[in-house]
Amino acid sequence: MMVxxxxxxxxxxxxxxxxxxxxxxxxxxxGALFAALGKNPFEVIRTIFYDPLFSQNAWFYRPxxxxxxxxxxxxxxxxxxxFRAGIWNIGAEGQYIIGAICGAxxxxxxxxxxxxxxxxxxxxxxxxxxxxxxxxxxILRVRFGTNEILVSLMLVYVAEQLLASMALGALRNPEGxxxxxxxxxxxxxxxxxxxxxAGSGMHWGVVAAFIAVIFAYIVLSRHQFGFxxxxxxxxxxAARFAGVNPGRMILICMGISGALAGLAGLFEVAGPSxxxxxxxxxxxxxxxxxxxxxxRLHPVGILLAGGLMALTYVGGGxxxxxxxxxAAAIQLLQGMLLFFLLAVDVLTNxxxxxxxxxxA
Amino acid sequence: xxxxxxxxxxxLASLMVAATPILLAAVGELVVERAGVLNLGVEGMMIVGAxxxxxxxxxxxxxxxxxxxxxxxxxxxxxxxxxxxxxxxxNQVASGLALTLFGLGLSALMGQNYQGIKAPAFPxxxxxxxxxxxxxxxxxFQHDPMVYVGLLIVLGVWAFLKYSxxxxxxxxxxxxxxxxxxxxxHVIRVRLLAIMFGGACAGLGGAYLSLVxxxxxxxxxxxxxxxxxxxxxxxxSWKPGRLLLGAYLFGGVTVLQLNLQAAGLAIPVExxxxxxxxxxxxxxxxxxxxxxxxxLGRIFHAAR
Numbered sequence: 001m002m003v004x005x006x007x008x009x010x011x012x013x014x015x016x017x018x019x020x021x022x023x024x025x026x027x028x029x030x031g032a033l034f035a036a037l038g039k040n041p042f043e044v045i046r047t048i049f050y051d052p053l054f055s056q057n058a059w060f061y062r063p064x065x066x067x068x069x070x071x072x073x074x075x076x077x078x079x080x081x082x083f084r085a086g087i088w089n090i091g092a093e094g095q096y097i098i099g100a101i102c103g104a105x106x107x108x109x110x111x112x113x114x115x116x117x118x119x120x121x122x123x124x125x126x127x128x129x130x131x132x133x134x135x136x137x138x139i140l141r142v143r144f145g146t147n148e149i150l151v152s153l154m155l156v157y158v159a160e161q162l163l164a165s166m167a168l169g170a171l172r173n174p175e176g177x178x179x180x181x182x183x184x185x186x187x188x189x190x191x192x193x194x195x196x197x198a199g200s201g202m203h204w205g206v207v208a209a210f211i212a213v214i215f216a217y218i219v220l221s222r223h224q225f226g227f228x229x230x231x232x233x234x235x236x237x238a239a240r241f242a243g244v245n246p247g248r249m250i251l252i253c254m255g256i257s258g259a260l261a262g263l264a265g266l267f268e269v270a271g272p273s274x275x276x277x278x279x280x281x282x283x284x285x286x287x288x289x290x291x292x293x294x295x296r297l298h299p300v301g302i303l304l305a306g307g308l309m310a311l312t313y314v315g316g317g318x319x320x321x322x323x324x325x326x327a328a329a330i331q332l333l334q335g336m337l338l339f340f341l342l343a344v345d346v347l348t349n350x351x352x353x354x355x356x357x358x359x360a
Numbered sequence: 361x362x363x364x365x366x367x368x369x370x371x372l373a374s375l376m377v378a379a380t381p382i383l384l385a386a387v388g389e390l391v392v393e394r395a396g397v398l399n400l401g402v403e404g405m406m407i408v409g410a411x412x413x414x415x416x417x418x419x420x421x422x423x424x425x426x427x428x429x430x431x432x433x434x435x436x437x438x439x440x441x442x443x444x445x446x447x448x449x450x451n452q453v454a455s456g457l458a459l460t461l462f463g464l465g466l467s468a469l470m471g472q473n474y475q476g477i478k479a480p481a482f483p484x485x486x487x488x489x490x491x492x493x494x495x496x497x498x499x500x501f502q503h504d505p506m507v508y509v510g511l512l513i514v515l516g517v518w519a520f521l522k523y524s525x526x527x528x529x530x531x532x533x534x535x536x537x538x539x540x541x542x543x544x545x546h547v548i549r550v551r552l553l554a555i556m557f558g559g560a561c562a563g564l565g566g567a568y569l570s571l572v573x574x575x576x577x578x579x580x581x582x583x584x585x586x587x588x589x590x591x592x593x594x595x596x597s598w599k600p601g602r603l604l605l606g607a608y609l610f611g612g613v614t615v616l617q618l619n620l621q622a623a624g625l626a627i628p629v630e631x632x633x634x635x636x637x638x639x640x641x642x643x644x645x646x647x648x649x650x651x652x653x654x655x656l657g658r659i660f661h662a663a664r
Contacts, residue, residue, distance in 0.1 A: 004661070088453055090457060140641075144645050146644050146645050147591075147594060149400065150587060150591045150640075150641075150644060151644060153587050154584070154588075154591070154637040154638075154640050154641050155641070157584050157634065157637045158634045158638060161633050164630045165628055165630035169628065286461060290461065293454055326468075326469060326472055327468075328465055328466075328468030328469035328472065328579075329465075329469055330465075331461075331464065331465030331468060331469075332465035332466055332468075332469055333465075335458060335461040335462030335463075335465045335466075338457075338458040338462070339440065339444065339458050339459075342451070342455050342458060343444055345450060346450065350449065
């Protein structure tokens with residue numbers, strides 16, 4: 001008989017091996033799925049995971065990986081603080097949208113001025129917008145004990161409606177001949193989130209993502225606040241005895257993730273996407289949840305996981321164009337990855353023992 | 361604006377229809393949570409139910425078979441969550457989110473060739489005698505059969521939890537799984553059954569959207585209904601009777617804002633469309649006083 005036995009310590013080896021095993025399992029089951037859809041599984045897997053990096057057209061795809069990965073990493077780093085402390089902000093998509101709206105609104109209010117101050121102002125407004133949107137579930141949780149999971153998620157739908165109303169109303173391009181959508185920020189030098197090195201895909205959002213990774217690494221591993229975050233998640237009672245104020249923890253963790261999500265939204269709207277439009281958001285806020293878990297809620301892990309997830313977006317796009325793979329199959333693949341990770345993770349905290357255990 | 365265009369009888373009648381998908385999903389989740397499991401994947405199970413029900417109904421021409429398929433589809437998907445959380449001891453919040461993301465992708469893939477098709481008709485029942493009563497007749501007794509199936513399930517769950525022995529075991533497992541285990545109850549088996557019941561109900565709720573309420577298939581058509589169902593369970597303090605109140609309250613807000621949109625109220629459509637979500641938040645703030653089942657969301661591992 002096979003029994004599960006709790007490990008005295010989480011296995012260090014499996015902390016690293018579990019995500020890799022999950023990726024391999026996802027490729028295998030995903031391959032079977034592609035075969036069922038009538039595609040050659042090896043060709044599809046190669047197109048998704050190999051071609052964007054190493055094929056002869058890779059110079060064209062590599063910048064895309066940075067463009068897609070930047071917001072994912074930024075969002076996931078923010079989420080990881082809360083997830084570690086047992087605070088579940090799953091409305092990052094909403095904070096991303098509001099950050100973009102606020103940042104773009106500040107920029108558009110100053111149109112067509114040409115000073116270097118506009119872009120920094122927009123960045124600030126984006127972060128503040130995301131932070132404020134995250135404060136709604138945080139304050140309701142602290143003050144009334146309302147479930148932050150449900151409130152933050154409901155606010156995603158509110159934010160989407162607000163986005164539609166902005167794109168059709170207050171922020172609509174007055175010279176746009178009635179089409180929905182704002183002025184194109186990326187074509188207005190003072191507000192554009194330009195590529196820093198032409199053709200590299202490197203824009204300020206990617207820089208911010210790298211800074212966030214370093215900052216999070218230092219805070220989580222070297223600073224007392226990082227210790228308090230981990231303590232709150234693993235032993236809430238012990239944390240309270242150690243003098244950690246749970247309400248303050250909620251406000252800070254939600255605030256960090258909201259501000260980073262807002263930043264990600266602003267960088268996207270001022271750069272790759274270019275304008276506020278009804279559907280400029282593509283669900284990064286939800287994919288970032290997968291990135292955070294796949295990266296073990298660890299900054300460096302998140303950086304790698306963000307890269308991998310960006311790869312599935314870019315490679316999935318190629319597979320869609322060249323092999324006719326449906327877009328939904330990529331979404332399914334991403335969901336599957338999280339499933340397998342959660343399943344394999346049992347090996348980190350438990351081990352299998354074979355043979356009959358002695359009777360207690 | 362012409363408010364007189366809103367007919368209160370029709371408003372109340374459509375309220376019952378608008379509340380049904382949420383009521384179905386919420387009553388399933390209520391049983392799951394009373395067994396001590398928090399399944400945040402309701403949205404994913406609903407949308408998979410919506411598409412599996414739609415596919416079967418379109419291909420067979422029978423909405424009833426569609427509903428059965430939706431229940432089976434939802435239950436199968438929930439089994440994934442069940443295996444993950446009960447055997448692989450995964451975090452329930454993360455697994456539930458994974459289920460939602462996975463379900464959204466799966467449904468989009470399944471429904472590729474079903475966009476823009478109309479579902480087979482599912483005629484309303486006109487209950488004899490009762491349906492002829494003025495005012496009350498059209499409001500309560502002239503709906504499609506699933507409205508009544510939903511009410512019956514709520515009634516059944518209420519009676520099951522309150523009066524049956526199995527219901528008592530389920531509540532014991534939810535309140536304190538270690539004690540229930542020590543008494544010799546099969547915690548994992550009870551929970552798996554509850555999870556599958558929840559999945560089947562969520563599937564039915566989803567299929568009600570795609571087969572009756574809309575009635576066609578569009579990607580992401582549940583639009584947060586599963587999350588609202590989760591909120592209503594909290595609002596109801598895990599009691600079936602109050603679930604009904606919550607679902608009808610929510611149905612009322614939805615129907616009212618749709619009617620106001622149609623009547624051309626001077627508020628932009630987007631602000632009316634966000635009102636059900638804001639109403640849910642307000643309700644959650646006012647009603648977050650109920651006591652959750654003792655073992656809700658905790659991992660059960662029978663130590664020796």
